[in-house]
Structures are given as C-alpha cells and as structure tokens.
Amino acid sequence: MSRLILFNKPFGCLSQFSGSGVAADAVTLSRFIAVPGVYPAGRLDRDSEGLLLLTDDGRLQARIAEPRHKMAKTYLAQVEGEPLPGALDALRRGVRLKDGTTLPAEVERIADPDLWPRDPPIRFRKNVADCWLSLTIREGRNRQVRRMTAAVGHPTLRLVRHAVGGWSVDGLAPGEWREIAV
Structure with missing residues (x-):
C-alpha cells in the first residue's frame, strides 16, 4: 500500500x-x-x-x-492592486511568459481567506491596495503563479497552495x- x-x-x-x-x-x-x-x-x-x-x-x-497529467493545483494568491476584469480574463486565456504561454487558469477574486498568520507577515502598505485570488492551474512551471500575476500587473504578495487534485490543506x-x- x-x-x-x-x-x-x-x-x-x-x-x-x-x-x-x-x-x-x-x-x-x-x-x-x-x-x-x-x-x-x-x-x-x-x-x-x-x-x-x-x-x-x-x-x-x-x-x-x-x-503531462495536468493535475489541478489550486492556489490562494494575495496580489498587489485590484485586478480589473481584463487582467483576470488574461489569466483565464493563458499568459505569455518567457518560457511560453501558460495553459488557461481558472481564476476568481475571493474574499480574504481565513488563513493562519504568516511569519514574517506580509508588509502592509496603506496606500497600496491588495486582494485575494483563487487560481487553479494544470501545469507546474517554476514560480508559475507568481509570474502569471506579475505578467498581468499584479505581483503576488503571499501564495498558499490550497489543494492538489482532491487533496487540500x-x-x-x-x-x-x-x-x-x-
């Protein structure tokens, strides 16, 4: 077993x-x-x-x-700024990165998740808004979610992998x- x-x-x-x-x-x-x-x-x-x-x-x-097995991996990403629909649509279509275009992601804006505190905490900047996204990808490129959100103008501040296939944290x-x- x-x-x-x-x-x-x-x-x-x-x-x-x-x-x-x-x-x-x-x-x-x-x-x-x-x-x-x-x-x-x-x-x-x-x-x-x-x-x-x-x-x-x-x-x-x-x-x-x-x-090649394209197992779904779901991430919760705290990103800088508040993405407009066009940025989310770009993630859904696939984003062009230096190593090629990503497969389309499932993405939606979500309410702040109930997560454990991070140590050290994310640096808070009162003049820069942030929000949370749920992204599901079926690839596993190096730092892929971070590079995808940065490519659409919203760098990732905190990244938590919530699930892989049917297993979750x-x-x-x-x-x-x-x-x-x-």
Whole structure:
C-alpha cells in the first residue's frame, strides 16, 4: 500500500529533506517529517506556503507532479492592486511568459481567506491596495503563479497552495501533516 502524506509547508521551509547547496541552518522537511522513504511530489518555493504532498510511490509521485497529467493545483494568491476584469480574463486565456504561454487558469477574486498568520507577515502598505485570488492551474512551471500575476500587473504578495487534485490543506496548521490512505 502506498503512503501519502499531506503537509502544510510553512513559509521559509525548503521542499526537500537535505542536500547540496543547503545552508546548515536552512529549514527543511526533516524538521517536520520523520517518515522514512517518502519524497515530495512536486515542489513549493521557500516563500510559498501550503499543501505539499509526499509519497513513497514513484508512480503516484509522477501522477501528481508530472505536467503531462495536468493535475489541478489550486492556489490562494494575495496580489498587489485590484485586478480589473481584463487582467483576470488574461489569466483565464493563458499568459505569455518567457518560457511560453501558460495553459488557461481558472481564476476568481475571493474574499480574504481565513488563513493562519504568516511569519514574517506580509508588509502592509496603506496606500497600496491588495486582494485575494483563487487560481487553479494544470501545469507546474517554476514560480508559475507568481509570474502569471506579475505578467498581468499584479505581483503576488503571499501564495498558499490550497489543494492538489482532491487533496487540500484544510485542517492542517503550518508544519502539521497527516497520512491518508490511497
């Protein structure tokens, strides 16, 4: 039976257990998860938070992480400014980036989500508005959501991966994990 771990990766944590190029004081998965034989199925940047899946099953890992499977990944993004309908439509059509045009995203403006406080907090600027978007993508390019929102004029301030496929971070505080049956 395969193991699947849902982990709420905190801000500042690397999506790896250890390795070359990692500073001795770097926060890695080994600080939170002491389960032998599991590996991340995909990555989240150090400055992104939320759902990271880990498994001991290579086929499951590939199904989750490989772009050819187009598994939906839903992010909550706090962006600078208040996007007009044209910016949201551009995200829905696909955005041209340096490495090509993205697949269309499902995107909608949402109310401020009920999330855990981020440490360190996002810098508040009273003269610059911000809002939250829910974006679902089916690719996994490097820093893709951040690059997409920046391309339409609304840089991402905070990024939380809420769900991958049918799995979500609901009920997990930062640094917590649970194993589920697959």
